[in-house]
Amino acid sequence: xxxxxxQFLAGLxxxxxxxxxxxxxxxxxxxxxxLNFAQxxxxxxxxxxxxxxxxxxxxxxxxxxxxxxxxxxxGFVIERVVFKPLRHAHQLAHIVVFIALxxxxxxxxxxxxxxxxxxxxxxxxxxxxxGQRLISAHDAGMIGVTLIILALLYGFFRYxxxxxxxxxxxxxxxxxxxxxxxxxxxxxxxxxxxxAIGSVAGMMIAPVVFLEPNMMNSILxxxxxxxxVGGLTSPGGAVIGGFAVGVIENLxxxxxxxxxxxxxxxxxxxLIVAVLTVKPSGLFGERIxxxx
Amino acid sequence: MNTRPFWISxxxxxxxxxxxxxxxxxxxxxxxxxxxxxxLPFTVKNFFVFQMTLVMVYTVAIxxxxxxxxxxxxxxLGHSAFYAVGAYTAAVLMEHGGVAYYWTLxxxxxxxxxxGFLFGLPALRLEGIYLALATFALxxxxxxxxxxxxxxxxxxxxxxxxxxxxxxPFGLPLNPDQWLYFFTLAVALLMFIGAYxxxxxxxxxxxxxxxxxxxxxxxxxxxxxxxxxxxxGLSALYTGVAGALGALAxxxxxxxxxxxxxxxxxxxxxxxxxxxxxxGTFFGGLFILFVPNIAExxxxxxxxxxxxxxxxxxxYLMPSGLGGTIRLWLYRLLQGTR
Numbered sequence: 078x079x080x081x082x083x084q085f086l087a088g089l090x091x092x093x094x095x096x097x098x099x100x101x102x103x104x105x106x107x108x109x110x111x112l113n114f115a116q117x118x119x120x121x122x123x124x125x126x127x128x129x130x131x132x133x134x135x136x137x138x139x140x141x142x143x144x145x146x147x148x149x150x151x152g153f154v155i156e157r158v159v160f161k162p163l164r165h166a167h168q169l170a171h172i173v174v175f176i177a178l179x180x181x182x183x184x185x186x187x188x189x190x191x192x193x194x195x196x197x198x199x200x201x202x203x204x205x206x207x208g209q210r211l212i213s214a215h216d217a218g219m220i221g222v223t224l225i226i227l228a229l230l231y232g233f234f235r236y237x238x239x240x241x242x243x244x245x246x247x248x249x250x251x252x253x254x255x256x257x258x259x260x261x262x263x264x265x266x267x268x269x270x271x272x273a274i275g276s277v278a279g280m281m282i283a284p285v286v287f288l289e290p291n292m293m294n295s296i297l298x299x300x301x302x303x304x305x306v307g308g309l310t311s312p313g314g315a316v317i318g319g320f321a322v323g324v325i326e327n328l329x330x331x332x333x334x335x336x337x338x339x340x341x342x343x344x345x346x347x348l349i350v351a352v353l354t355v356k357p358s359g360l361f362g363e364r365i366x367x368x369x
Numbered sequence: 370m371n372t373r374p375f376w377i378s379x380x381x382x383x384x385x386x387x388x389x390x391x392x393x394x395x396x397x398x399x400x401x402x403x404x405x406x407x408x409l410p411f412t413v414k415n416f417f418v419f420q421m422t423l424v425m426v427y428t429v430a431i432x433x434x435x436x437x438x439x440x441x442x443x444x445x446l447g448h449s450a451f452y453a454v455g456a457y458t459a460a461v462l463m464e465h466g467g468v469a470y471y472w473t474l475x476x477x478x479x480x481x482x483x484x485g486f487l488f489g490l491p492a493l494r495l496e497g498i499y500l501a502l503a504t505f506a507l508x509x510x511x512x513x514x515x516x517x518x519x520x521x522x523x524x525x526x527x528x529x530x531x532x533x534x535x536x537x538p539f540g541l542p543l544n545p546d547q548w549l550y551f552f553t554l555a556v557a558l559l560m561f562i563g564a565y566x567x568x569x570x571x572x573x574x575x576x577x578x579x580x581x582x583x584x585x586x587x588x589x590x591x592x593x594x595x596x597x598x599x600x601x602g603l604s605a606l607y608t609g610v611a612g613a614l615g616a617l618a619x620x621x622x623x624x625x626x627x628x629x630x631x632x633x634x635x636x637x638x639x640x641x642x643x644x645x646x647x648x649g650t651f652f653g654g655l656f657i658l659f660v661p662n663i664a665e666x667x668x669x670x671x672x673x674x675x676x677x678x679x680x681x682x683x684x685y686l687m688p689s690g691l692g693g694t695i696r697l698w699l700y701r702l703l704q705g706t707r
Contacts, residue, residue, distance in 0.1 A: 112498055114446070114505060159681065168497050170684050172444055173640050176633055177680035184673025192670065294629065298509045301502055339517040342510040349506045353499050354491040 083211050084331045085324060090216035091285070091299075092323020093223030097278035098300025099307065099315035100230070101271040106309050107247040108267040109160065111171040115178035116275055117297030119155075121290060122182050123148040123276030124283045125190050128197060137200045141280060145273045152272025156265040186290040197283035219281045226277060227316060234312075243267060295342055299326065302345040305352050308362020318359065322348065406554055415546045419618065420658060422550045425557045426615040428654030431638040432564055432647065433607025439645030440568055441600040442580030444497055446632050447504030450511040451481050451605040453627035455612025457515065460530040460622045461523050470535045470617055474556065477613035478606045485605025489598040508632045515624035529623025532616060553614050560607060564647055567603075576600055608635075630673075634661075637676050640683055642690050649692020656691075 098116065105113040113119075123144050130140035155178070163170050201218030234240040245253040246263035254260050278300075279293060286292050299322050307318025322345070329344055352359060410418045430452055437443050458480045459473035468476070488507065495503060515524050524530070534545040541548065567573050578586040579593055587593050616622050634657045642653025660679070661672035687694040 110498075112502055114501075162685070166684075169438070169444065169644065172446075172498070172501055173636075173680055173684050176446070176636055177677040177684075179677070180633055180637075180673040180680070181677030184670050184677070187670035188668060188674065294509060298506055301506065305502070340510075340513060342506075342513045346503075346506040346510040350491055350503050353495050353503060357495065357499065 079211070080331065081328075084327045086212045087216055088324035088327030089320060090212070090219045090323070091282070091327065092303075092320035093220050094278045094282045094296060094319075095299040095303045095323050096316040096319025097223060097226065097274050097281075098296060099303035099319040100227075100312055101274045101278070102300055102304045103309055103312050103315040104267050104271040104274070106304075107312075108264045109164075109171065111168065111175070112301070112309075113271070114172070114175040114297075115182060116271065116300070117293030118179050118182035118186075119148070119152065119272050120275035120279035120296075121293040122186050123151070123272070124197065124279035124288060124292075125186050127276070127280050128195060128283075128288055129190075131198065137198065141200070144276050144280065148276035149269040149273040151269075153265050153269035155272075156268035160268075161261065161265075183290050190290075192290055195288040197280070197288045199284035215284060222277065222281055226274065230274075230312075239266070295345075298342060298345045299323070302348045305349050305359055308359025310363050311359065311361040314359055314361025317361070403554075403558070407551075410543075410547045410550045415544065418546045418550050422546070422553045422618045423615065424651075424654045424658050425550075425553045426611050426618060426654075427635070427638060427657055428651050429557050429560050429614065430608045430611035430635055431642060431650040431653045431657075432560060433604045433609075433611065434635050434639045435642070435644065435647065435650055436564060436567070436576075436607060437600060437604035438639060439643075440573065440580060441576045441597065441604075442497075443597065443601065444501040445504040445601075445604070446501050446629070446636065447507035447511075448604075448608045448635050449627050449629065449631035450504075450507045451485055451608040452612035452615070452631060452635070453511055453515065453622075453624075454484055454605075455481050455609030456616035456622045456627070457524060457530075457612075458609070459613035459616045460532055463532055464530050465523065471552075473617075474610050474613050478610045481609025481612075482602040482606040485609075486598050486602030488605075489601030504632075505629070508629045512624040512628050515627070524624070527624060529621060529626075532620045532622075534620055535617065549618055553618065556610065556614060560610065561647065564607070568647065572596075633673075633676070637680055640680055640690060643692030643694075644690060646690060646692030646696070649690050649695075652691040 098120070101116050101120075102113055105111070105116070126147055127140050127144040130143060131137065135143070159174055159178070160171075163174060199215040199218070201214040204214055234244055242253070242258045243263045243266060245256070246258050246260040247267070250260045253263075278296070282296055283292065286296070300319065303319030303322045304315045305318070306321060307314030307316065309315070325348070326341060326344055330341060409421065430448065433451075434445060434448050437445055455477040458477040459470070462468040462473045462476060463470060514520070516527055518526075534549065535552075536545055536548065538548075543551070568576075575586065575591045575596055578589065578591060579596055583593055619626075638650070638653030638657040640653075641656045642651070643649030660675060664672040664675040683690060689697070
């Protein structure tokens, strides 16, 4: 039972990271109806920036917030420069550009910081929390940071003018534009926020998976799985889906022989295909019906 | 070494491929391609023969992807998985079954067709971007599946499998590299002719109708799901045969050769060559073999950046890829002279 609880909490901790990635994916999906395959690489690159800032002797939390700001600007700029001209292009063009971004960012990180594996410090330490054996301080910290971000986002989208404008721009661009919302700018803002959320996910998971250019590949896959399970049209669903995927992954890894340990990524694959086949809108998403 | 015949044949091959892009004159162009391709291996170093073999391997793999994306309008980021299945089928058959190398190709094709069709059945209910997602998951999970303990006895785990290079049969005066080149060339030509005929057949038109408007296609009586699954299977077949050929050429299969990066490379080849251009896939194959080499000479790790930047440029500047762009230029040129 203690093992179960321990693994459950550890699953919640990594699930928080998947939830953040899922949320970033959903934000961009809401804005441009496409999946950001470069989300993981953007997060990885931000984490490298944080590592570089730490190398320059910045205190952890200064580097943390500075990185979030840089990631925000980076995401905003990527939308303005690369995606704005393709707004009305065919879906293939979007996928091509996401793959292009994936390749560019991945290879730039290797070029600038080389491909060796680096350790990334945890602000919470890896010792057990308050001397009990159930959860480590870093895991608890990850859950805490995730919950703070979720609360901030909830408040932002519910109570601020900009947040409401962003929702309006995503829900109905044309009407939003008519009432004076700058839809294009809101889309870019969404990109910036997705990049910033991704950077938090990257910095929180880096002490666990270590820092290297391919570190986010599997995290992104779990993020996708979370987003699909919860529903790509539902930010809240994506968060729940992310937590669920983290817990499923960890429990399967402990209690299912072979599959759990060596085929962890296949769990995500099976989840994605199963949910898309049985209930494409996810657990909390809304069904989209197209008029002919 | 006298390099002149090499350049002549390379220019002739590329020139013929360029002409291939045009309709009509196809037969003449085909003969020119075969002639040039037959001279090539006797005029260059063995390593270059090997590289050109790989170009053809990639060309066939990209052709498979093009059948899916270019003619049926479905996206796959998971073709590295089918390439891997083909390569491993060939390797396991040769290593554990003692099967002759040429029999591995049809088996790899059938296995990949079946796995593509089966993966396709659930996945093809998904539209565009969701299929891209499911196949992305497939590509990411594949190396881990190949390494897993239950399969280790067959796949050799992380170590992979080392293969022997086949010798030329019937006492032909060819070294193994040259023989494999001609073998690959023959298979590639067959696959190309097959693809060309398919696209111009009734089934090919049905595939394209589904690409252009699935609802209209359905109302004309085309069984959309069946066609999409079959196309996915066929596309996997092409890529799987390419994987088997690639395993023979490289003489080695290992899980880490078949990561998502391979899917990206095939996707890059598809876009650069031209989505929906059959002859263009050859340019895609040339591109993904030689451009990374050049980029890696400048600096390690730059290949991805070059890939990415060229992808973005292609999307902005010539959305129909090299194949489509060359076709356009040739048309203009011919119209000007008339």
